[in-house]
Amino acid sequence: MGVVESNPSTGGFLEELDRAERREQLQAVSENFRDKLRIRHLIYHWVSADGEQYGCGTYDPAWVQRYIDKGYLRIDPVIQGCYQHFHPVDWKQLDWSSRAARAFHRDAMAHGLGNQGYSVPLRGPNGQFALFTVNHACDDDTWDDFTSQNRGDLILLAHYFNQKALELEPGRQPEPAQPLSPREIEAMTLLAVGNSRAQVAEALSISEHTLRVYIESARFKLGAMNTTHAVARALSRGLIVV
Amino acid sequence: MGVVESNPSTGGFLEELDRAERREQLQAVSENFRDKLRIRHLIYHWVSADGEQYGCGTYDPAWVQRYIDKGYLRIDPVIQGCYQHFHPVDWKQLDWSSRAARAFHRDAMAHGLGNQGYSVPLRGPNGQFALFTVNHACDDDTWDDFTSQNRGDLILLAHYFNQKALELEPGRQPEPAQPLSPREIEAMTLLAVGNSRAQVAEALSISEHTLRVYIESARFKLGAMNTTHAVARALSRGLIVV
DNA sequence: TTCCCCCTCCCCGGAACTGGCGAGGGCCGG
């Protein structure tokens, strides 16, 4: 419990101080677990392109900065791989064949990462997506033993970190996920799968003008600049599914 | 491993048979765990509005059918509550104040559910959302003891069920995602966050015509009908991150 | 009951997007 738990919405000085303190605690926890598990690295971080980054772990800060600066988020095969899976992913299973991926891999090795990795995908409300990763340098068999023996603990550890992080960064979305109306959801979904406005209107058996009202309404609720933006937000917040 | 593991893409008779068999196994597993935990019910089910329902557990089939028929999916406070949380939710914490919710609660009690419940939200790729729930009839203190002692196991159990269910219903296997070029990724990302073509072109310091080539190329690679469709596909395949 | 949201329909002008045509240089793997 924080010292200013009573009023989480002020965003004031004390709260910021408290948050910084709790961040440091979480950082210490990650180092602690790394040592207990006897691995080289242990990391938790959100996956999101916009500024609101958050992460903690034992990576070299220089590597973290480099990762951000060079936009490795868009190249890292771990991200893409985990995005398509529910269960944890061993880095060996991923596709490292592309040129950019190999260059990224070399760079990561050069910054102190081990050759073995195991990442747990985490998904939260509003389309939040995060990764919990353990990293080490060893041969394949040793690593496979480690991951299969600690799989359950790693999942629970991932949950622990994600929960702490969510508590730390409470209102990541200024708009508290205003729900879309059924019609709006239908409209956005049909747009997301490639229909034009005219097609959507026909599919919903409404006039194109009415459809436009839905799109505009959804765009407003989602704080989106245009239709593409609105569909992207609806998708990434889990409001629609394709 | 199933009897027709060798060819998962046929969708043929044998595979269907195998799947039915594995479903029954999972059903048996849920009854087994219910007895081990000494609780009244244990249930896993997807939450999705469209027809593709799936679930297994120990509820009375009559209650399940009633739940579907009466559209309780839309008023069940458990659904609403879990949608907004990452961590497991005790039913006591939920908002049962609306009239519809109270009627639902009475109906559930009448169909053999206990007064206590604890639900673990589960999120998978492509916006999949599922719940793993344990239910029992006892007083609050007993239930709180139970949940706090078994929290970790329940989370892992939830993961187990979700993973089995995902294996059972492979759904639409994402087509081998043809990779986008770095420039295409940048373009799609900037479009996804609300920039117009002109803005994207300026941000990338290229002419708008060049940008159009990227968009068209990405659209082609993704098999998309238009820009919105392309952005949606890139998002749901994890090729870009917003 | 009253208010608010949801659903439905309509006009218009300007801005943005789409499709099809063309061009050239650079870098990599076979």
Added chain:
DNA sequence: CCGGCCCTCGCCAGTTCCGGGGAGGGGGAA
């Protein structure tokens, strides 16, 4: 070394989308 992919730029015409109005009926919540 050649083919293929990536990056860059250009024009034109047609289609679609956007933003700003207005208007009415129905249903659920306070």
